[in-house]
Amino acid sequence: MNFDGYADLGVAAAAELVNHLAEGWAQGALRRLPQSGSQRARLAAATEAAIWGRGSVLGGAEAEELIQLAARLRLVFASRSAGDADGTAHLVNSLLRDYRAAPQLATHDGEPWHLHFHSQDREVGRVEARGATCAVALATVIGSGWASRLGTCAAERCDLVFVDTSRKGSRRFCSLRCLNRDKVARFRSRHPEGGPASQESPAPTFPL
């Protein structure tokens, strides 16, 4: 399913930033960011390059800005998943404002005119531009009635986020792994220890 070319990329990027640079639970394990500045910078740079392609080298200050952006994007997904439509809208509006989103047609590198979401001012930093792109994409998806497609994993001890692009829009888990963790947890809660059934285990199934 496609929301819109640019919005697709922007919301996918927002989810990737949350899943790689925001602290939280990931598939049963608590994930903390490294303490050391150089490790944090490496992690941020690798995430940025994985999302937006090579050729991007983030400085230390930019790395911390990107980590901050990821934490703010996490709040958007969390608020949405908690069903707080007003809170989600306010969070996205403040991202649009703080990252100075300003849609502009641009042409460069021999490309035809195309839409950029961020301000074209020369002093706009790279992370500010990334934040604007994510914010406009989230606003586009939410404002078009697709807010429910921004999800947080429903499994215990996991708050990885995802963009549900399935046709039915009923995705609940970040991954097959969490779908199966959830099945096992439910099975165990129905079959307390000692019962003969506790030896069985539920078969993993698709889809998410």
Ligand SMILES: [Zn+2]
């Ligand atoms: Zn461009």
Ligand SMILES: [Zn+2]
């Ligand atoms: Zn999960």
